Amino acid sequence: MAGVTLRNLTKAFKNVIAVKNVNLEIHDKEFLVLVGPSGCGKTTALRMIAGLEEVTEGEIYIGDRLVNDVSPKDRDIAMVFQNYALYPHMTVYENMAFGLKLRRTLKPGKSPVAAALLGWLVPRAFYDFIPKDEIRRRVEATSKMLGLDGRLNRKPKELSGGERQRVALGRAIVREPKVFLMDEPLSNLDAKLRVQTRAELIKLHRRLGITTIYVTHDQVEAMTMGDRIAVMNDGVIQQVDTPLNLYNHPANRFVAGFIGSPAMNFVDALVEPRDGGLYFKADGFSVKAPSEKADALAPYTGKHVVLGIRPEDIFDKTMCPIAVTPDNTVEAVVDVIEPMGDRSHLSLRVGGTSLIANVDAETSAQEDSKLPVVFDMSKSHAFDKDTDRAIY
Numbered sequence: 001m002a003g004v005t006l007r008n009l010t011k012a013f014k015n016v017i018a019v020k021n022v023n024l025e026i027h028d029k030e031f032l033v034l035v036g037p038s039g040c041g042k043t044t045a046l047r048m049i050a051g052l053e054e055v056t057e058g059e060i061y062i063g064d065r066l067v068n069d070v071s072p073k074d075r076d077i078a079m080v081f082q083n084y085a086l087y088p089h090m091t092v093y094e095n096m097a098f099g100l101k102l103r104r105t106l107k108p109g110k111s112p113v114a115a116a117l118l119g120w121l122v123p124r125a126f127y128d129f130i131p132k133d134e135i136r137r138r139v140e141a142t143s144k145m146l147g148l149d150g151r152l153n154r155k156p157k158e159l160s161g162g163e164r165q166r167v168a169l170g171r172a173i174v175r176e177p178k179v180f181l182m183d184e185p186l187s188n189l190d191a192k193l194r195v196q197t198r199a200e201l202i203k204l205h206r207r208l209g210i211t212t213i214y215v216t217h218d219q220v221e222a223m224t225m226g227d228r229i230a231v232m233n234d235g236v237i238q239q240v241d242t243p244l245n246l247y248n249h250p251a252n253r254f255v256a257g258f259i260g261s262p263a264m265n266f267v268d269a270l271v272e273p274r275d276g277g278l279y280f281k282a283d284g285f286s287v288k289a290p291s292e293k294a295d296a297l298a299p300y301t302g303k304h305v306v307l308g309i310r311p312e313d314i315f316d317k318t319m320c321p322i323a324v325t326p327d328n329t330v331e332a333v334v335d336v337i338e339p340m341g342d343r344s345h346l347s348l349r350v351g352g353t354s355l356i357a358n359v360d361a362e363t364s365a366q367e368d369s370k371l372p373v374v375f376d377m378s379k380s381h382a383f384d385k386d387t388d389r390a391i392y
């Protein structure tokens with residue numbers, strides 16, 4: 001087993017800098033999710049770790065070994081891609097065994113030059129191969145673990161999408177790598193199978209304990225799977241932390257808006273001192289900042305900031321679990337109600353401000369009617385308007 005360290009990693013394609021000076025330490029046995037919007041550089045970062053993309057600047061270590069100049073096959077990694085092309089003419093068994101059959105190591109005492117010249121003619125004179133029994137043992141054990149033991153003689157076209165996906169995983173597992181690299185491996189599956197396979201992957205990781213770097217653009221996948229999550233935007237790592245810390249303490253506005261669904265509401269507001277406290281004065285309403293955050297907010301008195309409040313921290317006043325005061329209550333107008341089953345998403349308007357609330361489905365809200373709502377200000381966030389960094 002091994003951790004992975006990225007130091008000042010940069011990748012430039014002609015005029016595009018896809019990855020900018022990334023520093024990241026992925027611990028041994030950790031499941032780290034690299035998440036970000038399309039084009040933010042996550043696949044490029046993963047491909048550099050795999051050795052499929054040359055590094056422009058910086059260093060990649062697998063364990064203690066600098067691997068910048070090590071070929072992909074010698075990095076002791078296994079990759080699972082979104083398009084997990086299986087060989088259509090091979091059975092499940094053959095697909096899983098294929099990579100192992102090809103794997104060879106130079107026999108002790110043999111010259112690499114001679115092997116390169118003559119190895120294609122008499123490979124067994126120069127290389128050791130994995131014994132057939134060992135290949136069978138690994139494929140059988142892995143297929144059993146993945147629930148594929150009854151499918152070993154089938155061809156890929158005779159499998160469901162989820163089963164094919166598991167064969168691709170199995171093909172990676174039998175290699176017994178030090179590190180798994182996964183690039184959106186679930187995105188070809190339908191919604192139900194995705195959730196199921198997500199859970200299977202988590203269980204598998206707990207069982208095998210292999211360091212895993214998992215790329216996705218889906219924040220739900222990131223939140224549910226990652227021991228830690230690295231949020232990336234525009235080639236730059238924005239924050240690395242546990243899922244809950246990212247949700248509760250986003251370091252900047254990008255992370256705050258990316259993690260959580262529906263996304264956090266952002267409201268332009270003036271920080272105003274009143275009655276010994278600080279208030280956020282926005283278009284159409286005013287709410288009081290939590291007193292324990294007053295120190296952090298004080299330097300912004302008289303200035304505009306961005307108030308952040310998550311939809312799930314806005315309540316219908318008639319069914320509100322927190323104390324209702326004039327300082328946290330806002331008179332809104334309901335534009336649209338989207339019933340989600342146990343919850344409803346409300347599109348609200350307050351003066352010139354638009355907000356989304358995620359409330360209990362039993363809400364008394366009616367479209368085109370007024371609805372007093374309550375902000376749980378203890379869960380609020382504030383961001384610097386110029387730098388987008390979190391003030392609290």
Ligand code: ATP
Binds near residue numbers: 017037039043
């Ligand atoms: P997605 O989720 O859409 O796959 P991503 O976050 O994985 O996106 P990358 O594929 O890493 O993003 O791409 C990062 C940036 O680098 C993009 O602007 C992309 O257009 C650019 N890029 C990627 N590969 C190349 C290439 N071979 N040549 C030029 N530019 C490239």
